[in-house]
Amino acid sequence: MEALSFPALLAGLDSRGDGVEASLLALNDTLAEDGLSLSPGEVRELAEVRRLSLKETRRFEVGPGAVPELARRLARSSYVCREDYAGVLAGLTELFYEFKTEAEDRVDDDELMDVLFDLWEHRSGGTVEGLADCRDLWAFLRLVRDGDAGPEDGAKEEEEDFE
Amino acid sequence: MNRNDTLVPQVFADGFDPARVDRSRYFLSLLDEGRAAGLFSEALFSLRMNELMERLAEQIGLWTNGRSSSVMQETAEALLNNLLYLLDLALSAAPEPRAAAAMLARTPVFPLYEAGMLAARRHLDRCRVYELALKKFEAMVLLPPGPAHFLHGGLRLWLDERDLRFNACEELYVPSSVFGRSRRLRGVAEAEAALAELCERLRSNAAGPV
Numbered sequence: 001m002e003a004l005s006f007p008a009l010l011a012g013l014d015s016r017g018d019g020v021e022a023s024l025l026a027l028n029d030t031l032a033e034d035g036l037s038l039s040p041g042e043v044r045e046l047a048e049v050r051r052l053s054l055k056e057t058r059r060f061e062v063g064p065g066a067v068p069e070l071a072r073r074l075a076r077s078s079y080v081c082r083e084d085y086a087g088v089l090a091g092l093t094e095l096f097y098e099f100k101t102e103a104e105d106r107v108d109d110d111e112l113m114d115v116l117f118d119l120w121e122h123r124s125g126g127t128v129e130g131l132a133d134c135r136d137l138w139a140f141l142r143l144v145r146d147g148d149a150g151p152e153d154g155a156k157e158e159e160e161d162f163e
Numbered sequence: 164m165n166r167n168d169t170l171v172p173q174v175f176a177d178g179f180d181p182a183r184v185d186r187s188r189y190f191l192s193l194l195d196e197g198r199a200a201g202l203f204s205e206a207l208f209s210l211r212m213n214e215l216m217e218r219l220a221e222q223i224g225l226w227t228n229g230r231s232s233s234v235m236q237e238t239a240e241a242l243l244n245n246l247l248y249l250l251d252l253a254l255s256a257a258p259e260p261r262a263a264a265a266m267l268a269r270t271p272v273f274p275l276y277e278a279g280m281l282a283a284r285r286h287l288d289r290c291r292v293y294e295l296a297l298k299k300f301e302a303m304v305l306l307p308p309g310p311a312h313f314l315h316g317g318l319r320l321w322l323d324e325r326d327l328r329f330n331a332c333e334e335l336y337v338p339s340s341v342f343g344r345s346r347r348l349r350g351v352a353e354a355e356a357a358l359a360e361l362c363e364r365l366r367s368n369a370a371g372p373v
Contacts, residue, residue: 009191009243060239062220065232100233108230 021047023064027071034075035082042086049090050097057101066109067093073117079126091128092116099141106144115140181260189251189263190275197264207268214272215250219243225328241329248332248350249279255352256282283331286351287322293358294318300365309340310361318358325351 024043031037038046050067054060070092074080080088099112107115116131124131131137142148178200185192194211197203203211222242223234234242253275257263267275297314300306306314321335332350337357339345348354 054233058236059233060223060236061233062216062223063232097233100231101235105227105231105235105238108227109232110230 020050020064020067023068024071027068027075030072031075031085036075036080036085037082038071038086046086046090046093049093053094053097057097059097059101066096066113069109069113070096073113077117077121079120079124088128092120092131095128095132099137103141103144179261179264184260184263186251186255188247189254190247190267193254193260193264193267196260197267202264203268211267211272215246218246218272218276222246222328245329245332246276249283249327250275251279252282252286252331252352253279280327280331283327283351286355287325287327287331289355290322290351290358293355293362294322296362297358297365300362300369303369305365305369307340309338310365313338313341321354327351 021043024038024046025040028037046067050061050065067089071089074085074089074092096112096116099116100107100109103112115137119134119137120131123134123136179196179202180200183192184196194203194208198205198208219239219242222245223232223239226234226238226242250272254263254266256278257266294314297306297310297318301311301314317336317338321333324330324333334350335348335354335357337346337348341361342357346357348357
């Protein structure tokens with residue numbers, strides 16, 4: 001029986017699913033109204049994407065977290081269909097947590113989602129890559145992190161750092 | 164019978180060894196030893212761990228004002244560290260480890276946290292009382308320069324920055340000019356004890372033979 005240590009405790013807490021899969025599956029009734037759905041396999045993959053994203057961005061989240069809300073907002077988008085819904089949601093999940101860390105926690109979940117989905121609808125061209133390349137997104141990042149949108153040509157450098 | 168009563172063994176196991184309990188990580192150590200000794204069932208152990216998780220989620224919500232579901236790992240570590248410190252304070256109210264284990268067996272994490280907060284608040288209040296006492300020593304020209312500097316510097320800053328929900332466990336650094344050697348005091352409980360000791364020394368010096 002392994003003794004409880006502080007690091008092991010955090011690691012153990014971090015590796016739990018925390019109900020994200022159940023929360024996503026529970027969304028299916030709502031998603032069906034928009035002709036969308038998430039299969040159990042897709043839900044498992046999304047939970048894994050979330051876990052890895054949190055790990056890579058050195059973040060910690062308890063409970064279902066942001067992914068179900070991302071899923072709800074994405075369902076209202078004019079750009080997604082059943083076939084690419086889970087894939088786009090996975091990409092947005094990665095981008096969301098990366099952005100939270102890059103912004104040094106100076107932006108609320110709701111504020112960030114408002115910006116992401118506004119840009120998603122109007123500037124992304126309907127792809128996660130298009131959204132990640134969007135200069136306005138990086139200007140927003142500099143604004144919340146540094147208090148200054150910064151020079152135009154700084155955007156590319158920031159984008160490269162992000163990759 | 165409540166949910167917890169069904170999980171607590173009626174007879175305490177003999178295998179519980181109080182000497183193996185680590186007071187510096189009381190909550191976790193009691194859980195470890197209690198489980199190893201059969202004092203806590205696996206179900207009760209899991210219940211307490213889940214409650215700890217729920218409380219940590221509450222602390223993250225308080226920290227972010229409910230505006231973010233995730234925090235940086237360093238923040239989570241600090242919040243968990245403080246949460247465990249508060250739980251340790253609550254369990255320290257029991258006279259010895261076996262009694263503390265019994266308390267942990269019958270008390271969910273949420274009321275333990277509230278009791279820990281209450282205990283921390285009392286420690287901090289008494290720290291402030293000792294701060295006032297030090298100021299009185301100073302007014303009577305009985306406070307040496309080292310402690311006076313500490314009173315208006317490190318101690319003042321440390322008291323100002325206390326928010327027990329998040330940093331009750333934070334160290335108070337006491338320079339060597341106060342006790343003759345520097346000390347790092349963990350949290351409000353050790354701070355209170357050290358300030359009491361300092362006041363007692365000053366009082367003894369004041370009352371002693373010239």
